[in-house]
Amino acid sequence: MTLVIPFLALALAGGFVAYHRKSLLLWTVLSAIALAICWFTGVNQTAVIVAAAIVALISAIVLLPFLRKPLVSAPFMGFFRKVLPPLSQTEKIALETGSVGFEGELFTGDPDWNILLNYPKPQLTAEEQAFLDGPVEVLCKMVNDFEITHVHADLPPEMWEFIKKNKFFGMIIPKEYGGLGFSALAHHKVIQKLASISSVVSSTVGVPNSLGPGELLNHYGTKEQKDYYLPRLAVGEEVPCFGLTGPFAGSDATSIPDYGIVCRGMWNGEEVLGLKLTFDKRYITLAPVASLIGLAFRMYDPDHLLGDVEDIGITLALLPRDTDGVEIGRRHFPLNSTFQNGPIRGKDVFIPLSQIIGGPEKRGLGWNMLNECLAVGRSITLPSTGSGGAKAGAVVTGAYARIRKQFGLSVGRFEGVEEALARIGGKAYKISALSQATAAAVDRGDVPSVPSAIAKYHCTNMSREVITDVMDIIGGKGIILGPRNFAGRSWQASPIAITVEGANIMTRSLLIFGQGAILCHPWVLKEMKAAQDEDRAAGLREFDKSLFGHIRFGISNAVRSFWFGLTGSRIGAAPGDAYTRRYFRKLDRYSANLALMADISMMTLGGKLKFKEGLSGRLGDVLSHIYMTSAMLKRYHDEGAPVAEQPLLAWAFHDSVHKIEEALSAALRNFPIRPVGWLMWLLVFPLGRRAEAPGDRLGHRVASLLMSANPARDSLARGVFLTPGQNNPGGRIASYLEQAIAAEPVERKLLKALKTGAIKALDFPAQLDEAVAKGLLTEAERVQLQELRKIIIDTISVDDFDVHELRAASFYDLPGKQRPQQAA
Incomplete structure (x- = not known):
């Protein structure tokens, strides 16, 4: 037995240091003290000497740079260069243009929750609130969704005029150019409210304020372009659209075959240097009514009129609708939602170089520009649309389930319906918190590449699940279309959001973890840059620093994962109040699990990881649900920790952690290198899986909240259009x-x-x-x-x-x- 004691002492000292993320020097000191005690208390001296030799060897190699670099860092750097996954141009630009906010903490294995909780509570200005209470409320009252979708297949002229006059298209345009200059939060609230009454109206307003000429000009336009176009866009004098997707380039936008050749041509009666464009775009929202087209294409200079580079790269330009050769095709018909959408084509369309967004100096930078704006658009428009639909669905369906009776009992009292109501309420709570969190990240100045992908995927996917449960509960009321139907069109339109701005399957399996594992990881991107540094000496210095930081990080997460698994996350300091502290501790565990699995996956699979979409998707689910639950806890504390909302928070939280453990389990059981998966299982689930889906009693409490008047239901209803009226059947039912x-x-x-x-x-x-x-x-x-x-x-x-x-x-x-x- 005494043979084991010295090595056990080393392990305990290492575990303590690793869990608390202390230095190796402290481990050396603690180990020396422990071994000295062993020596003087009669423990087997041979074992003590062997243990001391191990401590001396590890400490010498790690603490002495002149030994560490040639013996460890240089060989690892060579190995790292070999296993480094090759990055496509799309991926390189995505990594260069994204920024990291709190989501970076989730990859550390030990998040600093105070960063999250200390973010200011998202608040509208008085002007923004007045816009919501005034023009947005009026516009919602003007909506007759059945006439829009069935009779006219368009907004009536008076609605178009109202939208333009009240600058709905200019929410993101600064005030100096005649726009409203609203925050991302206000943008989110407007789209959310409009989506709760009509997806056609919300998409019509959302697109000009998302990816398109307005946002691109605001960020990158020349002074002349801004001065001319932004005031016209703000008041609807110009209606914009943006042509990105084509028949042969969907999610991989960098493969677009559309091209522009640098040449001379005539423009406004003068010969100028410009571009001859050939393009074929489809699925372009607002194209049928657009007067100003933003276009993405690959730019070529075969005659070297601009320089030595022939393939300049993806470039963005503005085309007035009446430009010779531009053809706006007939309308697409997107699942009966009838928002304006259609193809755009052109062959040998000439424009001057001054029509490039940002001017000729911005040629070839189109994908960088798009990537930033896509992240912002995904953060607001689609998540807000999902939030408006889900929240309205929860509130109205709760009222319907109480009012509608069968067998002398409210249908919501039947356990099967109660189960569906609980899912509706819990997911609506998640979507609301997640969509607001990503809008707040934009207002903080982030370019939230990873959170925007999380929000886009999960808000659209969960809102589809919510409307499916709504349709199941309301039965015939939902399937018979007409002015009294409050859910049918939302159910029809739900797959649309799933496909746009990156198909959901691709977003889950490639983007969320694929970007997060590199962009958010505290060491990987640093190691990649150091390994690729042309100055080998400088690269080795930085790689050495990052490598040993990474090693300490990995050991810490292995220890933390094992400890949290043994203790069920019941021990340890955590923020929050008496109710939420246990939730934060659980998230500490899953953060450590995620960081550990990300490290092991990248280390063992290398470049093959990007092709293991099953594994990437499951780890993306883990990251997504940690981020979602973080958003929910932030919202709960921002609202003053309301006791009335605890059932909603509890259902949503337990649903997410159950999905986290399902995803971790599936990733480990299907890990490509099976022995590695078995070893990781012992660290992640030393006592097996413990998280359970929300139980029936909790589901009953959530369903009861939706079917009665109470502060939690009122909070969930906040921000959606429920004013009763002839054209708002959902509002009447809720009332x-x-x-x-x-x-x-x-x-x-x-x-x-x-x-x-x-x-x-x-x-x-x-x-x-x-x-x-x-x-x-x-x-x-x-x-x-x-x-x-x-x-x-x-x-x-x-x-x-x-x-x-x-x-x-x-x-x-x-x-x-x-x-x-x-x-x-």
Whole structure:
């Protein structure tokens, strides 16, 4: 036994130092003290000497640079160069243009939660709040989504005029150019509210304020371009679109075949140096109504009119719609949502070099510019759209489930429906927190490449899951389209957000972890840059520093993962209050797990990791859910830790940590090098998996919150359009909830009388008359039940139409259109 004690002492000293991330020098000192105690207490001296030799060898190599560099760092640098994954041009630019915010802490294995909690609470200015309460509210009241999507296939002229007049297209344009100059948070709130009533309106407003000429000009335009175009864009005098995606280049935008050749040509009656463009774009939102087209293309200079470089690279330019050769195609028809979307084509279209965004000096920098703006757009437009739809769906469906009764019971009281309501409420809470967190990151000045990918993927995916559960609960109310339907169009439109600005499958399997593992890791990017440094001596110096920082980091995360797994994350300091402290401790564990698995995966798989999309996707899920839960905890504390919201927070948190452990488990069970996966399992799950999905009792509490009037439900409803009106069936249903709840005791009295046979009448009015006549109900209670019957009818009613109202009769009257032959 005494043979083991010295080595156990070294391990304990190492574990303490690694867990608390202290220096190797401290480990050397602690080990020396422990071995001295062993020596003088009669422990086997041979074992003590061997242990001391191990300490001396490790300390000498690591602490003495003249030994460390040639013996360890230089060979590792050579190995690192070989296993370094080759980066495509797309990936290189993505890494160069992104910035790292709090998500970087999640890759450390020991996040500093005070950084997150000390961020200022996101707040609108008085001007921004007035815009939400004024023009946005008015615009929402103007919406008749059924007419937009079924009758006109467009916004009515008065809505277009209102949007332009009130500068909805100029939210991101600075005030000096006539725009509103709003924060990213205000932008998020506007899109969220519009999306809660109409995805067509929200996308129409969202696109000019996302990736497009306005944002690109604001960041990169020349003074002349800004002075001319930004004021016109702000007031809708110019309607913008941006042509990026084409038939042969979707998610890999750097492969676009569209090209521009440097040449001389005529422009406004003068011969100037310019570009002859040939392009074919599709899926371009606002293209059918756009007057100003932003275009991405690859620029070539075969005659060397600008210099020695022939393939200049991706470049961005502005094309007025009336430019000779520009062809705006007919409209696409995106899943009945009918927002303006269509193709753009052109062959040998000439423009001067002055139309390049940023001027000729910005030629070839188009993908860098796009990558920054894509990150900002993904952070706001799509997550905010998902948030508006999910929050409105939760609030309205909760009211519907309380008002709608079957077998004499609110349908929301049935456990199957209750389970779906819990998912709706919990996911709406997640989406709301996540979308607000990424908007706040933009306002802090970040270019949140990784959080924007997380927000885009999970907000759109979860909102699709929410609307699916909504449709299941409301049944026939959801599948019969018409002015009374509040969910059908949202369900139809939900796959659209899944596909745009990077398809979700690609975003999950490639972008989230692929970028995060390099961009957010505290050491990997430094090692990559040092290994590629042409000055080998300087590169070795930096690599040496980063390598040993990385080694200490890896050992620490292995120790922390094992310790948290043994203790169930119940021990350790953590921020928060008595309720959330346990949540922060759990996130410490999963952060250590993520950092450990990222290191082992990159070390053992090297360049092959980028092709292991199953592993990358699962580790991306881990990162995503840690980031999401962080956003939820930040929001909870920003709101003053409201007790009423604890069931929503708890359901959302436990759902996420269950998914984290599922993803970790799947990644380990399918790890390409099986023995490595088995060893990592012992560190990550030494006592097996413990996280469970939210239970039925918690689900019942969440469902009950959605079906009753309470502060948590009010908080979830904040920021969506619920004003009751003729064209807002969801708002009307939500407004009925308190009235329906107040009438329930009287309704039960009537049902009891019917069940016992005290009332014999068969139709409802006669039943009320008989109940009043027999003294079973008062006159006031009769009126109360009559009002209840009216709101129930409005809640459950659906629309019907004459057949000619549903036919697209004019389609077959167009030249070249033939009706299909009937089967024999």
